[in-house]
Amino acid sequence: MVTIKDVAKEAQVSVATVSRVINNQGYVHEDTRAKVEKAIKALQYRPNNVARSLFKKKSKMIGFIVPDITNPYFPQLVRAVEDVTNKAEYTTFLCNSDEDLKKELMYLEKMQENHIDGAIIVSNTLELEHVERLNLPIIALDRFFHNSIPSVTVDNYNEARKAVRFLLENGCKKIAHIKGPKYIENSILRQKAYEDEMNEQNMPLIECEGEYHLKDSEKAFLELLKQNPDIDGVFAGNDVMAVGALKAARRLNLSVPEDLSVMGFDGIEWTETVSPEITTMAQPIYEMGKRAATMLLELIDGKRLDDVHVVYDTEMVIRESAKRR
Amino acid sequence: MVTIKDVAKEAQVSVATVSRVINNQGYVHEDTRAKVEKAIKALQYRPNNVARSLFKKKSKMIGFIVPDITNPYFPQLVRAVEDVTNKAEYTTFLCNSDEDLKKELMYLEKMQENHIDGAIIVSNTLELEHVERLNLPIIALDRFFHNSIPSVTVDNYNEARKAVRFLLENGCKKIAHIKGPKYIENSILRQKAYEDEMNEQNMPLIECEGEYHLKDSEKAFLELLKQNPDIDGVFAGNDVMAVGALKAARRLNLSVPEDLSVMGFDGIEWTETVSPEITTMAQPIYEMGKRAATMLLELIDGKRLDDVHVVYDTEMVIRESAKRR
DNA sequence: CTGTTAGCGCGTTCAT
DNA sequence: ATGAACGCGCTAACAG
Numbered sequence: 185m186v187t188i189k190d191v192a193k194e195a196q197v198s199v200a201t202v203s204r205v206i207n208n209q210g211y212v213h214e215d216t217r218a219k220v221e222k223a224i225k226a227l228q229y230r231p232n233n234v235a236r237s238l239f240k241k242k243s244k245m246i247g248f249i250v251p252d253i254t255n256p257y258f259p260q261l262v263r264a265v266e267d268v269t270n271k272a273e274y275t276t277f278l279c280n281s282d283e284d285l286k287k288e289l290m291y292l293e294k295m296q297e298n299h300i301d302g303a304i305i306v307s308n309t310l311e312l313e314h315v316e317r318l319n320l321p322i323i324a325l326d327r328f329f330h331n332s333i334p335s336v337t338v339d340n341y342n343e344a345r346k347a348v349r350f351l352l353e354n355g356c357k358k359i360a361h362i363k364g365p366k367y368i369e370n371s372i373l374r375q376k377a378y379e380d381e382m383n384e385q386n387m388p389l390i391e392c393e394g395e396y397h398l399k400d401s402e403k404a405f406l407e408l409l410k411q412n413p414d415i416d417g418v419f420a421g422n423d424v425m426a427v428g429a430l431k432a433a434r435r436l437n438l439s440v441p442e443d444l445s446v447m448g449f450d451g452i453e454w455t456e457t458v459s460p461e462i463t464t465m466a467q468p469i470y471e472m473g474k475r476a477a478t479m480l481l482e483l484i485d486g487k488r489l490d491d492v493h494v495v496y497d498t499e500m501v502i503r504e505s506a507k508r509r
Numbered sequence: 510m511v512t513i514k515d516v517a518k519e520a521q522v523s524v525a526t527v528s529r530v531i532n533n534q535g536y537v538h539e540d541t542r543a544k545v546e547k548a549i550k551a552l553q554y555r556p557n558n559v560a561r562s563l564f565k566k567k568s569k570m571i572g573f574i575v576p577d578i579t580n581p582y583f584p585q586l587v588r589a590v591e592d593v594t595n596k597a598e599y600t601t602f603l604c605n606s607d608e609d610l611k612k613e614l615m616y617l618e619k620m621q622e623n624h625i626d627g628a629i630i631v632s633n634t635l636e637l638e639h640v641e642r643l644n645l646p647i648i649a650l651d652r653f654f655h656n657s658i659p660s661v662t663v664d665n666y667n668e669a670r671k672a673v674r675f676l677l678e679n680g681c682k683k684i685a686h687i688k689g690p691k692y693i694e695n696s697i698l699r700q701k702a703y704e705d706e707m708n709e710q711n712m713p714l715i716e717c718e719g720e721y722h723l724k725d726s727e728k729a730f731l732e733l734l735k736q737n738p739d740i741d742g743v744f745a746g747n748d749v750m751a752v753g754a755l756k757a758a759r760r761l762n763l764s765v766p767e768d769l770s771v772m773g774f775d776g777i778e779w780t781e782t783v784s785p786e787i788t789t790m791a792q793p794i795y796e797m798g799k800r801a802a803t804m805l806l807e808l809i810d811g812k813r814l815d816d817v818h819v820v821y822d823t824e825m826v827i828r829e830s831a832k833r834r
Numbered sequence: 835c836t837g838t839t840a841g842c843g844c845g846t847t848c849a850t
Numbered sequence: 851a852t853g854a855a856c857g858c859g860c861t862a863a864c865a866g
Contacts, residue, residue, distance in 0.1 A: 185566075185859090187858090187859055187860085188859065188860060188861095189859080189860095197836075197837085198836065198837045198838075199837090199838095199859090199860080199861090200836070200837060200838080200839095200861080200862085201835090201836060201837075203860070203861060203862085204835095204836090204861095206860095207861080210835085210836095210862095211835050211836085212835070212836080213835060213836085216835080216836080228642070230618060230621050230622055231622060231859085231860080232563075232622065232624065232858090232859050232860070233619075233622035233623045233624070234559055234562045234563045234568065234623065234624045234858090234859080234860095235563050235842090235858070235859035235860040235861090236859080236860060236861080237559045237842095237860095238557075238559050238560050238563050238842050238843065238844090238858090238859080238860075239841080239842050239859085239860055239861050239862085240842085240860090240861075241510075241842080243559065245602075245623070252588075253578070253584045253587050253588055253591075254584045254585055254588050256581065256584075258584075259578045259579045259581075259583075259584055260579055262578050262603070263577075263578055263579050263605060266578075266603070266604075266605055267605075275602055275604075275619050275623065276602070276603060277570075277600055277601070277602055277603075278587070278591070278601060278602075278603040279591075279600075280588060280591055280592075293555060294558075294600050296555055297555055297556060297557065297558035298558045298559065298570070298600065299557065299558070299559045317553070398778075398781075398782065427782045430784075431782075431784070434784055453723075454779070454782055456723075457723065457752045457756075457779055457782065457783055458782055458783050458784065459755075459756070459759055459783065459784060510843090512842095512843055512844085513843065513844060513845095514843080514844095522852075522853085523852065523853045523854075524843090524844080524845090524853085524854095525845080525846080525852070525853055525854080526851085526852060526853075528844070528845055528846085529845095529851095529852090531844095531845095532845080535846095535851085535852095536851050536852085537851070537852080538851060538852085541851080541852080556843085556844075557842090557843050557844070559842090559843080559844095560842070560843035560844040560845090560858090561843080561844060561845080562844095562858095563842090563843080563844075563857095563858050563859065563860090564843085564844055564845055564846085564857080564858050565844090565845075565858085566858080835866105836865100836866085837864105837865085837866080838863105838864085838865080838866100839862100839863090839864085839865100840861105840862090840863090840864105841860100841861095841862095842859105842860090842861090843858105844857100844858090845856105845857095845858095846855100846856090846857095847854105847855095847856085848853105848854090848855090848856105849852100849853085849854085849855105850851100850852085850853080850854100
């Protein structure tokens with residue numbers, strides 16, 4: 185391994201001078217700079233970020249904890265975060281938590297050990313103290329975490345109400361809801377929105393559990409449809425489950441949207457791959473990831489955040505599965 | 510920050526002793542060990558992996574370069590790699606290259622600077638010298654890289670031939686192929702397989718360019734169908750493009766598989782979300798990621814690999830879009 | 835403008 | 851069984 189010392193020797197200067205050249209700071213004569221740069225090139229020298237981190241207590245690395253990268257919602261987020269942090273010369277550690285507290289804690293420790301400069305987390309299981317004791321800039325993404333932790337989310341409740349209202353306005357008489365997991369904040373808010381909207385219209389609640397998964401949703405909703413053949417609309421807690429609903433409908437030879445209107449939430453690409461394409465409340469996913477990353481970098485730079493809790497609206501993307509009458 | 514020194518002071522021993530306890534090596538009296546462990550707990554001490562890496566020249570981090578995490582094939586791979594490396598106490602840096610040589614090189618430099626212990630790469634653009642000068646264990650995944658770089662891939666050529674043969678055997682008379690990008694090895698092999706199989710049967714080649722993307726594929730294949738209404742089978746270079754083909758068929762009101770048989774390649778989840786579900790040559794994606802990660806760890810541990818170039822078969826998953834007559 | 839030097843936190847000889 | 855001391859590669863005073 186070629187070190188700063190080797191470069192110094194090659195260029196016949198001191199290590200300090202080399203350091204000045206690398207970091208582009210302090211005075212250094214043009215001629216010496218040229219000599220050093222030549223030596224660097226000749227030796228193919230790359231500064232050792234580990235040594236640098238040790239001294240600076242800044243690693244230029246950030247952590248990102250997501251529940252499960254194979255859930256199509258998250259890759260977009262990861263992409264956005266990486267695009268932003270990268271431009272600022274940061275690298276990103278990715279961690280899959282499986283919504284498992286133990287794993288999350290393990291990852292936090294690892295991050296701490298590696299001296300990361302900050303982290304973005306998508307979690308409902310971690311508690312404030314776990315995060316606070318890192319004593320590091322943290323941004324909560326996709327899910328609100330705690331008042332004292334800056335966050336980037338969508339207005340799940342109000343946007344979900346809009347979704348249900350859309351089904352109502354278009355003449356659906358019996359609207360079901362496919363719920364997500366009980367322990368996920370988002371999921372609860374979307375469910376509550378459905379219930380409040382329905383109650384306000386004095387309409388009966390018909391629900392089943394889809395666990396944010398395709399197969400679970402398909403199965404549960406199939407049962408629900410069998411028991412309630414007059415269901416003519418469904419609001420799924422996320423797009424993955426909306427696809428499940430579509431599959432269930434197909435099994436019973438129901439036409440969408442003629443017999444059944446299907447409404448999703450999230451705006452993932454799946455909604456465009458299926459037929460009919462699914463109407464959904466699209467989150468500005470990439471934008472959210474970008475924002476969270478930008479905020480994190482600001483915190484790392486010691487700046488203060490303009491908005492601590494950023495809440496986005498969704499965009500209702502009307503497609504085939506539920507449309508204006 | 511609490512360091513090894515603080516622990517030493519608290520436990521009234523030397524740093525060397527604390528180090529011995531942490532790393533569980535060398536002799537240390539049970540009583541002193543207890544004292545040290547108590548101090549560690551009291552101070553909530555965590556060893557600083559940065560300092561450790563500096564000394565050991567081992568960071569317990571590995572790099573993983575993928576073209577684009579939003580392509581549904583890769584999250585599975587990422588998942589598998591992470592699951593394996595994690596068990597061995599490694600953390601994974603994720604990098605999106607966009608198949609862009611510049612980005613890939615930038616990432617390699619970053620990895621080097623951060624002193625990673627090894628890397629897994631999915632790339633066709635990098636050249637041997639770029640990778641070799643890292644002087645680090647490297648595994649090529651999904652795409653063969655160079656004879657001297659261990660790899661984990663599927664037998665693209667032969668498995669693609671099987672796919673085409675399946676369409677032939679089931680009576681397709683005019684079979685088209687939707688090609689992937691020209692610069693990706695996999696894509697070329699699958700195309701060649703199609704061409705060889707067709708030529709062997711003295712059947713005409715009908716091709717269009719799908720770029721491994723949904724929209725591109727849909728658009729290109731739509732045109733192709735218009736010009737060749739008698740196409741009754743299509744082998745898409747990957748599943749994403751197979752979905753595009755399905756959408757194109759729907760636009761022309763063609764029934765799948767009655768009017769048109771559709772065959773994909775990869776085995777991503779999309780093939781199950783659409784209707785009809787797509788017949789595809791499913792790669793053991795998770796297994797491949799696991800294998801690559803395992804191999805990398807073996808190399809890092811200084812072991813020799815049993816198989817340097819691992820080639821998997823695919824599994825033909827016969828579903829609705831193309832089936833036995 | 836440039837060089838010398840003292841650590842950053844840790845692991846490891848080498849003594850004891 | 852334990853401690854003192856050196857060095858991993860780098861940066862930031864401090865001198866000159």
